[in-house]
Structures are given as C-alpha cells and as structure tokens.
Amino acid sequence: MKNVVMKFGxxxxxxxxxxxxxxxILVKRKRDLNNVVCVVSAMGDTTDILIKxxxxxxxxxxxxxxxxxxxxxxxxxxxxxxxxxESLGEKAISLSGAQAGFKTYGRYGFSKILDxxxxxxxxxxxxxxxxxxxxxxxxxxxxxxTTLGRGGSDTSAVALAAKLGCDCEIYTDVEGIxxxxxxxxxxxxxxxxxxxxxxxxxxxxxxxxxxxRAVELAQKYEVKLYIALNTCNVLGTVIDKEENVExxxxxxxxxxxxxxxxxxxxxxxxxxxxxxxxAKNGVNIDVINQNIIEDEVYVSFTSVxxxxxxxxxxxxxFNFIENVSKVSVIGNAMRTEPGVxxxxxxxLNANNIKFYQVSTSEISVSIIVDTVIKEKVxxxxxxxFDL
Amino acid sequence: MKNVVMKFGxxxxxxxxxxxxxxxILVKRKRDLNNVVCVVSAMGDTTDILIKxxxxxxxxxxxxxxxxxxxxxxxxxxxxxxxxxESLGEKAISLSGAQAGFKTYGRYGFSKILDxxxxxxxxxxxxxxxxxxxxxxxxxxxxxxTTLGRGGSDTSAVALAAKLGCDCEIYTDVEGIxxxxxxxxxxxxxxxxxxxxxxxxxxxxxxxxxxxRAVELAQKYEVKLYIALNTCNVLGTVIDKEENVExxxxxxxxxxxxxxxxxxxxxxxxxxxxxxxxAKNGVNIDVINQNIIEDEVYVSFTSVxxxxxxxxxxxxxFNFIENVSKVSVIGNAMRTEPGVxxxxxxxLNANNIKFYQVSTSEISVSIIVDTVIKEKVxxxxxxxFDL
Numbered sequence: 001m002k003n004v005v006m007k008f009g010x011x012x013x014x015x016x017x018x019x020x021x022x023x024x025i026l027v028k029r030k031r032d033l034n035n036v037v038c039v040v041s042a043m044g045d046t047t048d049i050l051i052k053x054x055x056x057x058x059x060x061x062x063x064x065x066x067x068x069x070x071x072x073x074x075x076x077x078x079x080x081x082x083x084x085x086e087s088l089g090e091k092a093i094s095l096s097g098a099q100a101g102f103k104t105y106g107r108y109g110f111s112k113i114l115d116x117x118x119x120x121x122x123x124x125x126x127x128x129x130x131x132x133x134x135x136x137x138x139x140x141x142x143x144x145x146t147t148l149g150r151g152g153s154d155t156s157a158v159a160l161a162a163k164l165g166c167d168c169e170i171y172t173d174v175e176g177i178x179x180x181x182x183x184x185x186x187x188x189x190x191x192x193x194x195x196x197x198x199x200x201x202x203x204x205x206x207x208x209x210x211x212x213r214a215v216e217l218a219q220k221y222e223v224k225l226y227i228a229l230n231t232c233n234v235l236g237t238v239i240d241k242e243e244n245v246e247x248x249x250x251x252x253x254x255x256x257x258x259x260x261x262x263x264x265x266x267x268x269x270x271x272x273x274x275x276x277x278x279a280k281n282g283v284n285i286d287v288i289n290q291n292i293i294e295d296e297v298y299v300s301f302t303s304v305x306x307x308x309x310x311x312x313x314x315x316x317x318f319n320f321i322e323n324v325s326k327v328s329v330i331g332n333a334m335r336t337e338p339g340v341x342x343x344x345x346x347x348l349n350a351n352n353i354k355f356y357q358v359s360t361s362e363i364s365v366s367i368i369v370d371t372v373i374k375e376k377v378x379x380x381x382x383x384x385f386d387l
Numbered sequence: 388m389k390n391v392v393m394k395f396g397x398x399x400x401x402x403x404x405x406x407x408x409x410x411x412i413l414v415k416r417k418r419d420l421n422n423v424v425c426v427v428s429a430m431g432d433t434t435d436i437l438i439k440x441x442x443x444x445x446x447x448x449x450x451x452x453x454x455x456x457x458x459x460x461x462x463x464x465x466x467x468x469x470x471x472x473e474s475l476g477e478k479a480i481s482l483s484g485a486q487a488g489f490k491t492y493g494r495y496g497f498s499k500i501l502d503x504x505x506x507x508x509x510x511x512x513x514x515x516x517x518x519x520x521x522x523x524x525x526x527x528x529x530x531x532x533t534t535l536g537r538g539g540s541d542t543s544a545v546a547l548a549a550k551l552g553c554d555c556e557i558y559t560d561v562e563g564i565x566x567x568x569x570x571x572x573x574x575x576x577x578x579x580x581x582x583x584x585x586x587x588x589x590x591x592x593x594x595x596x597x598x599x600r601a602v603e604l605a606q607k608y609e610v611k612l613y614i615a616l617n618t619c620n621v622l623g624t625v626i627d628k629e630e631n632v633e634x635x636x637x638x639x640x641x642x643x644x645x646x647x648x649x650x651x652x653x654x655x656x657x658x659x660x661x662x663x664x665x666a667k668n669g670v671n672i673d674v675i676n677q678n679i680i681e682d683e684v685y686v687s688f689t690s691v692x693x694x695x696x697x698x699x700x701x702x703x704x705f706n707f708i709e710n711v712s713k714v715s716v717i718g719n720a721m722r723t724e725p726g727v728x729x730x731x732x733x734x735l736n737a738n739n740i741k742f743y744q745v746s747t748s749e750i751s752v753s754i755i756v757d758t759v760i761k762e763k764v765x766x767x768x769x770x771x772f773d774l
Contacts (some may be wrong), residue, residue: 080457
C-alpha cells in the first residue's frame, strides 16, 4: 500500500453534495490500494464569514481568539467528510491540527510548522482508516490553537507528505498551472510539468493556484506535487525538481494589479533610515531602486495600494503613482538561455510600451506598467514566447 | 476577590448583540471585584443546524465525528465572547473543554466528567483574565473531543464551580424556577429557593430549566446554584441544601407529554428476560408495574413515543396506549408531611379523573392521564396546593 496525501480546498467542499463527491474520490483511491490521508479546508467562504462576525464584535479582535474561531471551519468540514466517507462503507477519522501532530511556532494567524508528529496518523492508516486532517491549523508550545495563514492548508498537506514520504496532490477548481491565467487569456496552455522555482515565482507574481510557502516546503523535502481539478478526471500539472520537468524557455506570464509605486527624494535621511521606518510601520516593500542624479538621491519602491495611508503617515515628500500593475515573464531557462531579457525589451521597445521599473530574478523579469496597458503587454509576451 | 462561575445558554448568545450584552454583564461583574469564569453554550440553534448537516450526509454519523462537529459551536461562541469582552476593555481568553481541563470518559455524545484540572484557569484568573470556557465538551483518554449530551453546559459550569469552590449562576431565558411552567399557567409563582432534590424531580419530570445531572453534581459537591434571567436585572431562584431553602409542602407541578404506556401479558417469559431484552435494544423505561391476575402475569411500563417501533420489533403481544401524559406533584415536605398523597387522590376522585398508573418517589407523586385532560388535572393540583 502506497501512502498519498490529497488536499481539497474550500471550494471543493463548499456544499453537502461536493463533500460527497470528495468522499467518493477518497474511497475510490483507497480501494485502489492506497493509504489515503486527506487534508481539507473550511467549506466555501466559511472562514470569511467567521472573520466578518469577529469584526462586527471587535474591530481589532485578539489574534489568539481569531485563530480559535477560524480553526472551527476545518473541524466542521473534516468531520463532515469523515461521515461522508463512512456512509460509503470505508472507515474514516477526522483529526484536528493538534491531533494530527502539527506543532507550530510564531505569530497567531501566521504560524509556522515546527514539526509534524505523524505517529497517530500512521497508526490509523495501518488500521485501514481514511484519515481526514483539518488543514490550516496546529497547536503552539503553550497549547493554543494556531492557524498558518491564508493558503495554509496547502502547507499542511505538503508537510504531511514530507513526513509520510509520499506525493502530495492538491485538488482545486482549476485544471492545473497555465502559462497565463486562463481567466485572462482563454487560449492559455496548461503545463504538464513545471519546476518548484518557476511555480514559486508564478505564485509570488500573481498566479494564485498554490501557496508559495507550500511549494518551498515541497522543494526542501523533495515532495512531488500534483495540481489538478477536484473532479479528478482531467490530467493536471506536476511540480517537481527542474531536472524532472519538461524543458521550455519561458514557462508563463503573470500579473499583479493594485501596485503602488512610490518615489521620494532623500534629504537629511539615509536610505537605511527610510526603510527601517517603513519596516517599523509594517509596510511591505517589493522592489527598491535608487538613483543618484547631480548629487541628489532619489529612491523609488513598489508596495501595494493598501499601504498608501501608512506610508503617508511616516513623513512628507512621498510621491505616489497609482493604477499600475506588475507583469512578469517566468522561466527556468533564463538562467542558461541568453537573450531572453533582450527579447523582452525588444518587444516593449518595438511597441512603444512605457514602463516605470524593471526587476529581475534568476528566473523572471518583471516590469511595472500602467494597468490600462497591462493586457496589451501580456499579449505581446504571449505572442513572443508562444504561450 | 471572590470566584464566580456564570453560565449563559445558547439563547443568551444567539446574536452579536446578545453576545455584547453578556460581555457587558461579565465586565461589570469583574469590576465589582470578582474572578469571573463564564461557561457558554453554542449560539442559538447552531448545534441543531450542525446535527442536521451531519444527517444529510450520513443517516447514522459516527458518534465520534458528531462530537467533533458539535463541539465547534461552543468554540465559536466562546471566542466571539472573549473578543466582545476585550472590546470593552477587560482581558479575556477562551478555552476549549480540553484546554479548560475537562477530562471525560464514557460514550461519545453522552460523556461524563472524570475530572476538571482547573490549574490553567486559576493562573489566568490571577492574571486578571475573564476566562470564557466552551461548555458541553471535554477530551477523553485517547485525546478525542467529546460532548456531555444535551444540557451539558450546565454540568460543565457546576463542575468548574465545584473545583473552584464557588457559587454557580445559570443565566437563561426564564426568570427562575416556577411552581408550574409559566408558559402553561400564567399565574405560576416564581420560587425564591428550592432544594436540590426538588429541582431534580422537577427537571426529570418535565420542567426543563436546568439539566438534572448538573443539579445532582451541585448537590454532591454542595455548590450553591442560582438560576436567573440572562439580563441579570430580576431576582431568580436559589437552589441549595434542604435546610437552607424556604419551607413549603408542595413546590410545584410539572408534566411530560408523549408518554407511551405499554401493556403485555407475560407468557413463557420472565419479567427479567423482557426488561433485559428492552435494555439490550436501548429502550428507556420509566415506571414498571406488575399484576398477577388469576395466575396470569401482566406487566405495564411507560416509555416515550419514539421507542414504539423498537419495542414492537422485540416481539409480539405489546399493547400500546398513546396520547398520554405524566403529571407530577413535587415537594420535599411529602417526606415528613403525611396526607399529601391522600389529598391528591381525593382531588382526582372528586373530579372523576381516570388515570392509568401512579408512581411515587420520596418527594413526588406522578400520575399517567390522557393528554386531553392533562391541563384540567394540573389546574386541580394548582388550586388544591395554592401554587
């Protein structure tokens, strides 16, 4: 019997009917002679509804209490799923994060997994149970229930797969990972495989199929991931080590809207002072550029539109450019294949595209453009790299 | 600083507004220099909604999973209440049954409290927290979440008060305990005090103000109980030892509908065989009568209408009388005051009331009558004993 971890997100268990569908998939898999561990999120928008209730009561609810509240969503879905599996004739048991062995540390609401003690899960697998684990949660050193932050169920699933030494299958409401978001570009191609690094870049840069923390963990423990539609009847995308994935120069294009571009002339202030001040106020900063023009220091950085008020409260002299987006071209081959960046700039130049900022990583090039021309830019890249 | 345990039921926390009201009461009590522990039930009909969901999925859901599911209701209400208290400027922490130290044993769904380890609660009280405990739940020897059965939050509250050596106040949607259910008889008198035994009889015999298991526990550990309206602005009823309560011959009248009266002629079967067979099938039996007429053994017993099919499945020869109710007269003084039973039978006789069965305990007399004349019978007793 081979172990497998299967993760189903909130939209996959949003109703009684959907829970029954997932149960049928688990039972089939079990009867195909697998030891099945299923990680499940809260039903539909349960978590959002709970958060809204909390905020009606207290604008700034204690993070500890919010974790208690939010964690109930997965307890409900996991116990209902266990009942659904049992109604189909297989044994099932639901486990809270704590019962499943998830020990966490760090902040409430954004806890990190310290370790997973899978002893109890393994006992139950030997006893022929389908084990249903409440995702997104664990227990910290003082016995409090904690949550892992949005997308945390993906991380729960990968951590379990790492400890159980098996593959991790993430079922969701899209068919896999695409070269471009198919909601934006209908002819986008589904990738049969992609590397961990490329997936992380895609996720960080706006493609929200899987939580990047989960991919990072999978890479660290060499857990093979598989992303597919929650009906399990269409082939999805495998995420694996670079050497195991299909070769391609450019894997995809992604974008993020609501970027805030901030410019400031530095006077009587070092760049270090500025950014330590921003950090103290919890402002998330992305790309930073510094220019020195005629002995004057100009600094520009990107953040998100929600941070504008906070940035303004720090001091005078900030200039904001709003309604801009970040468009990114991602591909492992950039590392070895020369000329990709050149092709990107040629395309932009040939089409008179004005851009504010460029940043590059080993496997991506990102440019900041006005949101109104974002689609045009993406389509240029799609054509150029045949995505 | 004096400890106090305050319990609020589901109807007291059924909405955000009601949760805020309870929070205000707790904060006021804390500022009156009490160490406040609050036990809370699930919001409104949450538990019923969860059970309904479970049954849509699985007609006979695993009891273990049902306990996981049901326990989430109290986690939600307790964390929300903690947020509400904090919004009013006092520190608060919510604790699950397990975190509050409730160790249980016995069946899922009807677990019993083995012990409560209040060490963590006491630490938090010293730290000036208002401690909010999820009622109705605990954890068993193998680490599973368990529930204490309907009304279990009352038991949670009394168990905590016993361990903390303090009084237990049960807030609900009625003003206290009445001589007769005020929904049935508007002029019913509210009792300022009543003994544990009388309360248990009232509860077992149909007055559903407090769970009889909770009263039993309170009696065992001599916890003084106080039942009052959840607005805390009307005096309620104290439940205490007999020597501490106001004297009265008859404390009240109560009734239960949907009684099933079963008659059977015993042939080739001992009475022990019959009742062991009924017990094996989980049939709850109340009063048993046996008559021997001309060497034939006739047995009759009462149960509830829901058990009819199960009883029928056990064998032939059962005769059922339906649409009957049990009317009970309760009072500690029956023990010492002679002639109460005689007065009851005089009243019934003088008014030509036909009854099927009579049973007596040390402090109550119960009769089985047709439901259609239940009200008439109750009013006769109310007049006779000036209730």
